[in-house]
Structures are given as C-alpha cells and as structure tokens.
Amino acid sequence: MNALETLKTYFGYDTFREGQEKIVEAILANRDVLAIMPTGAGKSICYQIPALMLPGITLVISPLISLMQDQVKALNDAGIHAAFINSSLTENQISKALYLAASGRYKIIYVAPERLENYEFLEFARNVEISMVTVDEAHCISQWGQDFRPSYLKIVEFIKNLPKRPIVSAFTATATEEVKNDILCTLSLADPEVVITGFDRKNLYYSVENIRRKDEFIMEYIEKHPTESGIIYCATRKNVDNLFELLFKRGVPVTRYHAGLTNETRKKNQDDFIYDRTPVIIATNAFGMGIDKSNVRYVIHYNMPQSMENYYQEAGRAGRDGENSQCILLFSLQDVMIDRMLLDNKDFSDVDEEDEYLIRQRDIRRLQTMEGYCKTTGCLRNYILEYFGEKTSGPCDNCGNCHREYHEVDMTAEAKWVVNCVAETRGRYGLTIVLGTLMGAKRARLRELRTDQYKSYGALSGHSEAELRTLISQMTEMGYLYQTQEKYSVLKLGDITPLKDENTRVIMRTYEEKEPDKKKKTQKAVRKRSTDALTSAGYDLFEILRKLRLEIAKEESMPPYIIFSDKTLIDMCVKKPSDEEEMLNVSGVGANKLKKYGQRFLEEIQKFCTERPGVTLSMTEEGEE
Numbered sequence: 155m156n157a158l159e160t161l162k163t164y165f166g167y168d169t170f171r172e173g174q175e176k177i178v179e180a181i182l183a184n185r186d187v188l189a190i191m192p193t194g195a196g197k198s199i200c201y202q203i204p205a206l207m208l209p210g211i212t213l214v215i216s217p218l219i220s221l222m223q224d225q226v227k228a229l230n231d232a233g234i235h236a237a238f239i240n241s242s243l244t245e246n247q248i249s250k251a252l253y254l255a256a257s258g259r260y261k262i263i264y265v266a267p268e269r270l271e272n273y274e275f276l277e278f279a280r281n282v283e284i285s286m287v288t289v290d291e292a293h294c295i296s297q298w299g300q301d302f303r304p305s306y307l308k309i310v311e312f313i314k315n316l317p318k319r320p321i322v323s324a325f326t327a328t329a330t331e332e333v334k335n336d337i338l339c340t341l342s343l344a345d346p347e348v349v350i351t352g353f354d355r356k357n358l359y360y361s362v363e364n365i366r367r368k369d370e371f372i373m374e375y376i377e378k379h380p381t382e383s384g385i386i387y388c389a390t391r392k393n394v395d396n397l398f399e400l401l402f403k404r405g406v407p408v409t410r411y412h413a414g415l416t417n418e419t420r421k422k423n424q425d426d427f428i429y430d431r432t433p434v435i436i437a438t439n440a441f442g443m444g445i446d447k448s449n450v451r452y453v454i455h456y457n458m459p460q461s462m463e464n465y466y467q468e469a470g471r472a473g474r475d476g477e478n479s480q481c482i483l484l485f486s487l488q489d490v491m492i493d494r495m496l497l498d499n500k501d502f503s504d505v506d507e508e509d510e511y512l513i514r515q516r517d518i519r520r521l522q523t524m525e526g527y528c529k530t531t532g533c534l535r536n537y538i539l540e541y542f543g544e545k546t547s548g549p550c551d552n553c554g555n556c557h558r559e560y561h562e563v564d565m566t567a568e569a570k571w572v573v574n575c576v577a578e579t580r581g582r583y584g585l586t587i588v589l590g591t592l593m594g595a596k597r598a599r600l601r602e603l604r605t606d607q608y609k610s611y612g613a614l615s616g617h618s619e620a621e622l623r624t625l626i627s628q629m630t631e632m633g634y635l636y637q638t639q640e641k642y643s644v645l646k647l648g649d650i651t652p653l654k655d656e657n658t659r660v661i662m663r664t665y666e667e668k669e670p671d672k673k674k675k676t677q678k679a680v681r682k683r684s685t686d687a688l689t690s691a692g693y694d695l696f697e698i699l700r701k702l703r704l705e706i707a708k709e710e711s712m713p714p715y716i717i718f719s720d721k722t723l724i725d726m727c728v729k730k731p732s733d734e735e736e737m738l739n740v741s742g743v744g745a746n747k748l749k750k751y752g753q754r755f756l757e758e759i760q761k762f763c764t765e766r767p768g769v770t771l772s773m774t775e776e777g778e779e
C-alpha cells in the first residue's frame with residue numbers, strides 16, 4: 155500500500171492537504187522533518203501514515219495525557235494498533251503494554267517525555283526496532299516559549315542511547331523564528347526537511363462586536379445555534395460563574411471551567427463538553443490545553459485577551475475539523491480600561507527595575523495590538539496574519555469587517571447637546587426620557603416631568619432615534635456618560651472635561667452589513683457554513699445522523715467527534731450512500747469505520763430516503779424535486 159492508499163484505507167480521505175504529502179515523502183525517504191503547521195491543518199496524519207508504512211515502531215512524544223488518550227482512541231477506531239504509556243496507567247498496565255509492544259502488537263506508541271528516563275522503558279526501547287521518534291508539540295523544547303518542558307530536553311539523549319538512530323520528526327503550530335531555531339538545534343535534526351505551511355485558517359470567520367450588552371448577544375447567539383458546540387472565554391472566574399448561572403438558568407446545556415473548581419469537577423466538566431453532553435463551555439484561559447475536540451463551531455471571547463498570541467491560540471480551537479466556524483470577540487472600551495488598570499497595578503516586587511520596564515513595555519505593546527484588532531475597520535484576517543509576519547493580498551471577504559461598510563461622522567455638536575440634556579435632568583432619568591426630550595417628542599410623560607421646558611428639548615429633532623441611541627452608547631463607552639445598573643437605570647454625566655477642550659471631537663462610528671463581494675466568490679470562494687450546503691431536509695438528516703453518532707459514542711464511551719467528524723456526517727447527507735461501496739466514498743470513512751459503523755448509518759440514511767422519497771438533500775443536487 156502506498157501513502158495515498160493508506161490515507162484512504164485507514165482515514166477515509168482522498169487527498170492530502172497542503173504540506174502533508176511533502177512531509178510523508180520526506181520521512182519515507184529516511185529524512186528528519188520539522189513541520190510547522192497551524193492547528194487543525196492535519197499534523198497527526200503526517201507521522202501516522204509513515205508510522206504505518208515503516209518497518210518498526212514509531213514513538214510519539216507528547217506532553218499531554220488527555221491528548222495521547224484521544225489520539226490512541228482515534229487510531230484504534232480507525233483500525234490501527236496503538237497504545238500510550240504515561241502516569242495514568244498502573245505499573246502493571248505499563249509492563250503489560252510494553253510486553254505487547256515488544257511482541258509487535260503496536261505500530262504507534264505515545265509516551266510522555268518523563269518516561270524516556272525510565273529504566274524499564276529504556277530497556278524496552280533498546281530491544282525493539284524503533285523506526286521513528288516523533289516529537290509532538292515540539293515548541294515545548296524551546297525555553298523561549300510559554301510552554302517550555304524541561305523533560306523535552308531529555309529527548310536527544312534518549313535518541314543517542316538507541317542502538318540505531320531512528321528518523322526524527324518534529325511538529326508544532328508555533329511559528330516564531332526563535333522557537334523554530336531552538337527546535338532545530340536542540341533536537342539535533344540531521345539535514346531536515348523543513349515544511350512551513352501558511353498560517354491562515356480559511357474556515358475561521360473572525361469578527362469583533364463592539365457592544366456593551368454582552369450577555370444578551372451571547373444568549374441570542376446560542377439560541378440561533380442551539381445544536382452547536384462552542385467555547386466562551388471570560389477574563390475572570392467571576393465572569394465565568396456569572397455567565398454560567400445566567401445561561402444555566404435559561405436552560406442552555408452549559409458547563410464551566412476555571413482554576414477555582416476542584417480537579418474532579420474540572421475533569422468532569424471537561425468530559426461533559428468533549429462528549430457533547432453539554433456542548434457549550436464557559437471558561438477562563440486555563441481551559442483548552444490538550445483539548446482536541448474537533449467540532450467546536452464557535453469561540454466567543456467575552457473579554458479582550460491580553461495578546462494576539464493568546465487570542466489566536468484560543469480562537470483557533472474552533473473548527474479543527476476544517477468545517478466553517480466563528481471566532482467572535484466582544485469588545486467594549488471598558489475592558490481596555492480595566493486591562494490598563496490591571497497592568498498599572500501588576501506586582502513587580504520580585505523583578506529588578508530594568509526588567510520591570512521591559513516587561514511593562516512588552517505588555518503595553520501586546521495590549522495595543524489587541525486594541526488595534528478590535529478597532530480596525532480593515533480586514534481582520536489580514537491584521538492577524540500581518541502580525542504573525544505573513545504576507546497578505548487584499549481583504550479576505552470572509553471576516554466581519556470585510557462584510558461591513560463603516561461610516562464615521564463628526565457628532566461633536568450633537569454630543570454636547572446630549573451632555574446638556576443629561577445635565578438638565580440632573581441625572582434623574584433614563585435613556586427613554588433623554589432620547590424623547592432631545593428629539594422633542596410630544597409625550598404626556600415629558601410634559602409631566604417638564605422636560606419639554608428644557609433648552610435641549612427638540613435640539614436634535616433632525617436625528618433618528620436609532621442614531622441617537624448609537625451616539626449615547628458610544629459616549630457611554632468613551633466615559634462621558636454612564637448608565638446606572640439598578641432596575642430603573644438612569645443616565646448620569648461621566649467625566650466630560652475632555653469635551654470642554656474645543657479641539658476634542660466626538661466621532662461616531664456606524665456600519666452597515668454588506669453582501670459578500672460576488673466578484674470575489676470565484677477567486678477566493680467565500681465559504682459559508684458547510685451545513686449551508688444542505689437543504690432543510692438535508693439538515694434534518696444531519697441531525698438524525700448526529701443523534702446516531704451520540705448514541706454510538708455513549709455505547710463505546712468515546713467522544714462523538716472521534717467516531718465521525720461533522721464534516722463526514724455532512725458529506726453523508728450530500729452523497730446519500732446506499733451501499734458500502736458508496737459509503738467508502740464519503741470523506742472520513744475508512745475501511746475499519748465502515749466495518750464498525752457503516753451499516754447503522756446506511757440504515758438510517760435508507761430509512762430517511764424511503765420516508766421522504768425524491769427529497770433533495772443538498773444545494774448542489776440537481777433536479778430531483
């Protein structure tokens with residue numbers, strides 16, 4: 155079997171993705187490899203396929219226990235014998251696994267780096283044929299990165315101690331020059347093939363929403379996407395708890411994760427999320443390392459992250475299966491002020507002065523970069539890619555800003571009238587009264603309160619209510635006004651000193667959503683959600699297949715996305731396979747999965763098609779109505 159046949163038979167895919175083939179070929183030609191590819195690009199297959207084709211065993215060094223377990227489950231499900239050896243096993247289990255491994259049972263063995271120093275393991279490794287050592291998350295070897303693992307430094311020595319030097323392949327998603335050079339040197343890669351693919355994740359749709367009513371936005375979003383799995387990141391544990399309570403009370407199947415929960419609860423909540431028992435999770439940035447859940451359809455940031463690196467990593471947990479997914483950042487100027495305050499109050503007592511200065515400068519720069527992302531009216535994808543040093547060409551037509559037309563209007567004079575009006579109310583009334591007064595509305599309530607006697611009464615009668623609402627909300631953001639939080643919230647004056655300077659301008663920003671650029675569609679293929687490829691009947695079938703997948707997942711205690719990805723289920727709806735051979739044409743259905751699950755899915759599809767004869771399931775299907 156050649157590489158492409160192996161890909162088809164075991165993983166059910168027809169073609170390699172960018173970079174994969176080159177890596178596989180280099181390894182099969184006995185060369186070392188360093189591959190730098192973004193999350194979701196498909197790194198695992200790059201070493202798993204050669205591992206199947208090389209004569210001996212492949213050892214995969216991986217830092218995270220949960221990741222190993224997931225990978226091994228997925229491999230076994232694809233009919234590939236694999237095992238992991240880490241501290242979650244008892245000594246007995248380890249000895250048994252090593253015994254089976256020595257007898258040739260496994261092609262792929264995942265180990266934690268600490269294990270490489272273990273005597274029993276070394277003995278084992280010296281007595282079997284090891285064709286390749288794969289270093290996953292290879293950036294952990296770099297002292298430059300945040301994820302430095304001292305035990306990764308032992309890898310080289312381990313390799314030296316083997317009777318025959320195996321091929322060494324290293325994989326990471328971290329692209330900085332320092333990390334790359336560190337990996338190359340520290341691992342002593344021998345004339346390696348270095349493959350770096352683009353960092354763009356085309357299936358991710360980025361957007362920034364400038365809003366204050368974040369909870370409502372999130373409620374609405376979840377209501378519109380009820381069956382989808384998503385992560386909502388908050389800056390603090392308190393935010394997590396509050397939002398969790400709110401959503402939980404409204405009946406959303408939601409769980410939470412932060413460092414204030416016990417280990418046990420954290421583990422349980424994480425599992426509930428992974429197994430789709432509660433498809434939505436609210437978490438601090440403590441959550442996510444080692445989460446391989448591929449069907450996360452959206453990642454919402456409730457607060458602005460501290461740096462672009464953090465944002466890209468967290469947002470990147472969406473859409474690992476390659477399906478279209480959304481990354482939404484909820485932005486409010488108040489967050490920036492809080493972040494700045496946190497920086498000002500950061501404790502530097504253990505750091506000497508010079509370092510303190512440097513760290514402060516760095517933190518401020520990071521924050522400014524994020525602020526720039528939130529405020530830009532340009533293409534968001536390009537903003538990210540340029541930050542990571544990649545060349546870009548023209549707006550992507552696949553992000554929030556590319557689909558918006560921004561307008562900026564000087565509203566300084568109007569803003570001053572708003573201030574006058576709020577001053578006249580002496581901060582006693584709410585938004586409705588202030589708006590009505592400014593617009594000169596003829597309402598009994600205004601006469602009763604005598605606001606129709608104000609100088610500001612009717613001063614802005616030429617503006618629409620919507621426009622004035624936007625103005626007032628942006629003035630609140632800017633700190634000129636504030637709205638109290640009680641039940642009957644009233645508008646009060648904030649700090650208006652800047653407005654007294656006649657050079658200060660109040661620029662109001664509005665936008666309209668616009669249609670994706672039709673002309674560009676052919677060039678860059680605007681990607682809609684892939685379930686959009688389905689008709690509503692197709693979507694019904696997709697839901698039925700998802701249920702079946704969940705049922706099987708329960709029976710086998712496996713995460714549903716390991717059984718089949720969303721992408722595979724959608725492809726089943728599009729291709730409507732009626733027998734095993736057609737089923738094999740579905741992307742993601744390999745020989746072993748066909749044997750294990752094929753019949754049950756075929757039956758479900760058959761049943762659906764008999765019940766609704768002649769039904770059209772996908773948009774591309776022709777004339778079957």
Ligand code: ADP
Pocket residue numbers: 167168169170171174191192193194195196197198199448474475476719
């Ligand atoms: P990474 O480790 O780079 O984040 P994974 O190895 O987890 O990415 O792969 C992400 C997803 O892409 C998985 O669901 C995997 O099965 C799928 N995938 C990988 N290679 C291909 C391919 N050639 N064709 C289709 N899907 C693929």
Ligand code: ZN
Pocket residue numbers: 532533534535536549550551552553554555556
């Ligand atoms: Zn764009």
